[in-house]
Every structure is written in structure tokens, then in C-alpha cells.
Amino acid sequence: MSLENERRVISVIVMNESSVLARVTSLFAARGYNISSLTVAPIPNSDMSHITIETQGSPRVMEQITKQLHKLIPVYKVIEHEEMVEKEMVLVKFPIAENLSDIAALCSAYNGGIVNVGTEMVIAMVADEPCRIRHFIEATERYNPIEVVRGGVVAIER
Amino acid sequence: MQMSGAQMVCEAIIAEGTKTVFGYPGGAIMHVYDEIYKQNGFEHILTRHEQAAVHAADGYARATGEVGVAMVTSGPGFTNAVTGLATAYMDSIPMVVISGQVPLSLIGTDGFQEIDAVGISRPCTKHNFLVRTLEELPRILKEAFYLARTGRPGPVLVDIPKDITVDIGEFVYPTEVNIPTYKPTYKGNRRQIEKAAEAIKKSKKPLLYVGGGAVLSDAYLLVRELVEKTQIPVVETLMARGVMGAGNPLLLGMLGMHGNYASNMAMSETDLVISLGARFDDRVTGKLSEFAKYADIIHVDIDPANIAKLVDVDYPIVGDITQVLEDLIPLLEDVNTDRYQAWREILRRYDELHPQSFVDSDKEIKPQWVIERIGELVGEQAIITSDVGQHQMWAAQHYPFDRPRQWINSGGLGTMGFGFPAAIGAKVACPEKTVINITGDGSILMNMQELVTAAEYKTPVINVILNNQFLGMVRQWQSFFYEKRFSETDLTFQPNFKKLAEACGGIGYDVTTKEEFDAALKDAIEKDQVCFMNVAISRFENVLPMVPAGGALFNMMLPQKSENDKGEK
Numbered sequence A: 001m002s003l004e005n006e007r008r009v010i011s012v013i014v015m016n017e018s019s020v021l022a023r024v025t026s027l028f029a030a031r032g033y034n035i036s037s038l039t040v041a042p043i044p045n046s047d048m049s050h051i052t053i054e055t056q057g058s059p060r061v062m063e064q065i066t067k068q069l070h071k072l073i074p075v076y077k078v079i080e081h082e083e084m085v086e087k088e089m090v091l092v093k094f095p096i097a098e099n100l101s102d103i104a105a106l107c108s109a110y111n112g113g114i115v116n117v118g119t120e121m122v123i124a125m126v127a128d129e130p131c132r133i134r135h136f137i138e139a140t141e142r143y144n145p146i147e148v149v150r151g152g153v154v155a156i157e158r
Numbered sequence B: 001m002q003m004s005g006a007q008m009v010c011e012a013i014i015a016e017g018t019k020t021v022f023g024y025p026g027g028a029i030m031h032v033y034d035e036i037y038k039q040n041g042f043e044h045i046l047t048r049h050e051q052a053a054v055h056a057a058d059g060y061a062r063a064t065g066e067v068g069v070a071m072v073t074s075g076p077g078f079t080n081a082v083t084g085l086a087t088a089y090m091d092s093i094p095m096v097v098i099s100g101q102v103p104l105s106l107i108g109t110d111g112f113q114e115i116d117a118v119g120i121s122r123p124c125t126k127h128n129f130l131v132r133t134l135e136e137l138p139r140i141l142k143e144a145f146y147l148a149r150t151g152r153p154g155p156v157l158v159d160i161p162k163d164i165t166v167d168i169g170e171f172v173y174p175t176e177v178n179i180p181t182y183k184p185t186y187k188g189n190r191r192q193i194e195k196a197a198e199a200i201k202k203s204k205k206p207l208l209y210v211g212g213g214a215v216l217s218d219a220y221l222l223v224r225e226l227v228e229k230t231q232i233p234v235v236e237t238l239m240a241r242g243v244m245g246a247g248n249p250l251l252l253g254m255l256g257m258h259g260n261y262a263s264n265m266a267m268s269e270t271d272l273v274i275s276l277g278a279r280f281d282d283r284v285t286g287k288l289s290e291f292a293k294y295a296d297i298i299h300v301d302i303d304p305a306n307i308a309k310l311v312d313v314d315y316p317i318v319g320d321i322t323q324v325l326e327d328l329i330p331l332l333e334d335v336n337t338d339r340y341q342a343w344r345e346i347l348r349r350y351d352e353l354h355p356q357s358f359v360d361s362d363k364e365i366k367p368q369w370v371i372e373r374i375g376e377l378v379g380e381q382a383i384i385t386s387d388v389g390q391h392q393m394w395a396a397q398h399y400p401f402d403r404p405r406q407w408i409n410s411g412g413l414g415t416m417g418f419g420f421p422a423a424i425g426a427k428v429a430c431p432e433k434t435v436i437n438i439t440g441d442g443s444i445l446m447n448m449q450e451l452v453t454a455a456e457y458k459t460p461v462i463n464v465i466l467n468n469q470f471l472g473m474v475r476q477w478q479s480f481f482y483e484k485r486f487s488e489t490d491l492t493f494q495p496n497f498k499k500l501a502e503a504c505g506g507i508g509y510d511v512t513t514k515e516e517f518d519a520a521l522k523d524a525i526e527k528d529q530v531c532f533m534n535v536a537i538s539r540f541e542n543v544l545p546m547v548p549a550g551g552a553l554f555n556m557m558l559p560q561k562s563e564n565d566k567g568e569k
């Protein structure tokens, strides 16, 4: 079955305390689990943070990841997303010489737009589903992007 | 009450009921040592190496079930303690280690004796703390003890910057702990337990697979009751020796790489494994795809991450073994024990076919004879610790353990050098017991400086060195799997163990005959002083049966029936 290396998104709700992120990431490193992307931010009006991890593994590995994360003392909750809305953000820098209206049209097709224009370059921002972000990055290639910065996945269960 | 951070540390240790702390001072922890000097709520034992301090606290914890406490300074003091933390972590031993750290202002500057203690110990502690303010110190100390002893136990490190031990603040030791993210499950799910009971009643060849969790949970009386009621045969892991008690007719023995024939065959043929606090370690299972191939599995463990980690489990039960058995046993009142009669008979025949045995000799001392002889002479009265190697396996195979906590060894990490300091800790905790460390000529040297500690504090540990002039276990693998190329395992260059013991304030014995052994052991027990008993044993003795690493449990190398077939010259 193609389940062997399924992509999964996990949310980890943790207490805001020093080295909690190190605990989470060193667990992945020590046990040989994969991290494709990782985002962290505090949860408003609470003393917790929300970590979103994009990873892959067989169902047994996924089960272990969830359980091992749960075992960490400052971890409050682990959500293995099933039915989720997921989004990722990307910033792309283009030379000013490129066709700006083409770039603007491309960005708006992906729910984004140009967010900054300087003398040398323009910066575009797009936020969309991770697979759409990949397509967007592919599509930008013909406009000679100077730099691409992806934000990593965030997800929320429906 | 107003006091310094250092005083708070001492007050917390006293409040937790710890009677003995093992440790070693140094710059960053000196304020705490100054307070130790002034108080008399607990005793401090100065080991001669930080690793030994942590192993001693570990031995204390294993012998009693209480939290062991060790104290070390920053930098090298802490790094020396890491092996001790890892050893305790792998065997889930409740322990609190307090380490000094450089002052807060120096953290991150590569200060003198600064090392990232929480970073290094993260993978080998249940949890760790770097204290950042004096205000949080009482709470952290309370949580450290609480975390160490609850749920799946384990070592907890509290790293305290020096300035925090100096600062003065208000001390109120919390009476309760509330960690919203930490709620261990003790009570097993009722429906799952009912299903497990039905499975037991339906099975024909059930097998109880008991691990170290049964010791940690102090569940042995319930395990014995379960066996008595159901007449189901039992195998023990290395960590569970003593749970059933030697001589129990339903105890098949130890299973795994050096398990006996009947135990390993039972695991290979059972139709229902009832796992109580065991974790399917590779040294137990051998080749996983062949392990308990025909069985459904009931897995009881307090740590959900242990369940279905390596094998698929049909009846997962997360909970404390004691509580789960309290719920399970009444459901088995009407079990028909005759159902398993044919199975017990098969296993009895297996055991007759290849009993746990060895060929004794009149010319030289066999290590197995030594173990059995200690069992005859001190038996139930002893606590046995061990190091790592052949001697450890012979002890596990041949000693007649009567109760849990009588057998103390480093199973998970396999730490040579563990046995002697752990024995000191056990002796401190249980002074009325005879504490014997069964060790090897390799292992004993890894913490031999503790002779001085044991002599000073009058902890008369008897070290029985099964001296084969080899790193024997490695030599055995070289014999079997490396065409007898004995690369760096020959220990014929030896210290004078007798003089070594004497030089440190202990007694030494050189033993070359069985009579000398009996006399030496009798003398050692009478003299009540730390000793090295250097026992010359047959050099090329192997630990058998043996399942080669990664092989199926039923493919065992078995002992030869006659003495002249040792395959070595």
C-alpha cells in the first residue's frame, strides 16, 4: 500500500516554556522521524503555543510520533489532522525588470499579490494550500525569482 | 520562611523523605554543599566519581522503590553523571539528580565548567529543568520528585545556576502538584480488560510475559495470584527476575537471547501473550516476524508509547499493572484451568528436554556453580547486583530469586561499572541484607574506586569477580561469529585484585577452588567489610542457550551435554 510514507500534518499544543521547541525537534532527530516543515506561534490569550509539523511516515511511525510527543511533559495535546484546512505562505522576490502585470496576475490567481516594490525588485506574497503553493512556485520560475521563502504549513481541524 | 536557594534544595530533599544523597561537590554546587554541612535531615555519601553517585542513587531506588537522589557540580561533574542518568532512564528508575550550573549571567558564554546540561540530558531523562528564577525553585523541586515517581518512573534532572543557590527568598514547599499537561493513566479501560479476560478464557496456550514494569508497580503478589488462579505458565524478562519466585512450578524461566529452551519455545508457540510491563526489547524478541507468531497479544503498560511500538497488539491496556490486575483477576474467577493442561504438559516436556543446566567440573570453577552456590548459602537473604557481560547472564539464569527488587542490574543500557556503586546504594538502603555484586574482571575496573567509598562508609558490599581474564561476553561473540579472532578482549594482564581491595581499606580473596570459595564467602559475611573476591573461573565458558542477534527465538544454540565439547583450547 502507498500508506508506507504518507504525508501527515500534526499540531502540537505545548506550554510556553523555554526549550519546549528543542524537546519536540530533538525527539524527531533522536528517533529518526522526518520534519518537512515546522511552524510555531503562541496561542492568543493563553500560556500555550501551537506547533504545526508536516511529516511523513508509515502508520506505525505516525502512531509512535504522536505517542512520543504526548509523552513530553510540556505537551498538552497532539492532533493528527484528518479533516483540516491547511495553508502555507510564501514570499517571492523578483527583479524589477520582469513583467510586473504578469506577476500580479499570477499572484492573484493564487489569492496573493505584490506586497512591496523597490527600486531593484518587487516582492510578492501568496497564501494558499501547500500543493497550490508548489504550483505557484513552479509558475514563477519563468520570471527569474531571486529568492523564495516558504512559511511552512499551518493547519486547523474542520 | 526566608532562605537561600541552597537551603531550599536541602529542605525539599528532607520534605521528600530522602534519607541519603549520593554526590560529589564542585564550584557551581558549593553553596548547596555548605548547607548540607549545616543540616542533619539526611546523610550525604561522597562517592569517588559522579557516575558512581548516580548509580548508587539508582541502586537505592531499585532496592526500595523510592526516589534516589544524586548531586553533582556543573561541567565535568555533570557529564560524568550522564551515563548514570541514561542507565536509569532505560530501566525507568525514579531518580532526581541535582546539578550545579554556572551563574545565570555566564550561561551561554562558554564560562568555566559550563556545559548545556539540559541539552545533553534531554534524551536520557524523563524530564529536566534549568532553574531560571529563585521563585520557581520550590515548585520545580516538587515537580521533579513528582515526575520521577509517578506514571512511568524515570530520572529527572534539576540544573541550578550558582547565583540562584545564593539568593535569598521565600520558601513554601508546595503540597500539591498540578501539571496540566501531565496526567498518567493508572486505571485500565474496563471494556478492554473484559475483552482481555474473554481472550484468556478462550485461549488454549496462553503465556504470561512479565517485565520490569511488574517490579516498578510492586505488583508481584497480584501477578502470583493471577498465575495461581489461572494456572497459566509464565516467562520473565531479565528485569522481572524474582517476580514469580524461583521454584514456582509455573515459572518457565527467563526468555530472550539467553533465555532457557522452554521459555523461548513457549513464546514461539503460544496462542495468547499476556504482557505485563514488558516492552518487547530486541534482546527479548529476536527476529520480530517470528516472535509469538501464532499469538494474539494483550499488552498492559503504563506508557502508551510502549504499546504497539514493535508488534501489533490486539488488546492494548494502558494502566498501572497493579490496578489493571485488581480489575482483571476477579473476571477470571470461573476460568477453567484444565483448558491449559495440555499446553503445560508440552512445556514441561520442553523443559525436560533441555533444562537450564551446565556441566560442572572438579578441576576448575564453573561460573554457574558460583551463582548457584551463592544462592544456596545466602539465597533469599541477599540482594544481588551485577555488571554487564557473561556473569550478568549467568546470574540471571541461575540465581534462585525469591522476590522482586532482589535482582538489580542495568538491563536497558547494559552499563559496565553499574554493579558496584548500585550495590553500595542498595546496601545503604537495606543494611540488614547481604549485598553481593556479581561482576566480571572487566566491569569491576570501571568503578573500582568505589572501594574507598564502601570502606569509608562501612557499606560491606561483597564483589564476586567471576574472573575469566576476558571481556567474556565480547569474547563469546568473537568465538561464535568472528572465527575466534579475539580482538582486544584478552585481559590476562590483570591487577592484583586482592591487594587492590586491601589498598583501599577492604578485604581481598583469591579463590581457585570450590572449598576456597565457600570459606571466602563465609569469611566475607562474618567480617562485614567491603571485599573483592577474585574467583578464577573456566576461561572459555559460554552463556547458553543463545539466540544469535536477529535470529528467531526457537533457533537456539544449546549447551553440549558433555564437558569435553567446549570448542576451545
Ligand SMILES: Cc1ncc(C[n+]2csc(CCOP(=O)(O)OP(=O)(O)O)c2C)c(N)n1
Residues within 6 Å of the ligand: B387, B388, B389, B390, B391, B392, B414, B415, B416, B417, B439, B440, B441, B442, B443, B444, B466, B468, B470, B471, B472, B473, B474
Ligand atoms: C561501558 C560499557 N562498555 C562496553 C560494553 C560492551 N561490553 C558488554 S559485555 C563486555 C565484557 C564485559 O567483561 P567482564 O566484565 O569481564 O564480564 P564477562 O563477560 O567476562 O563476564 C563488554 C566490553 C558495555 N556493555 N558497557
Ligand SMILES: [Mg+2]
Residues within 6 Å of the ligand: B440, B441, B442, B466, B467, B468, B469, B470, B471, B472
Ligand atoms: Mg571477564
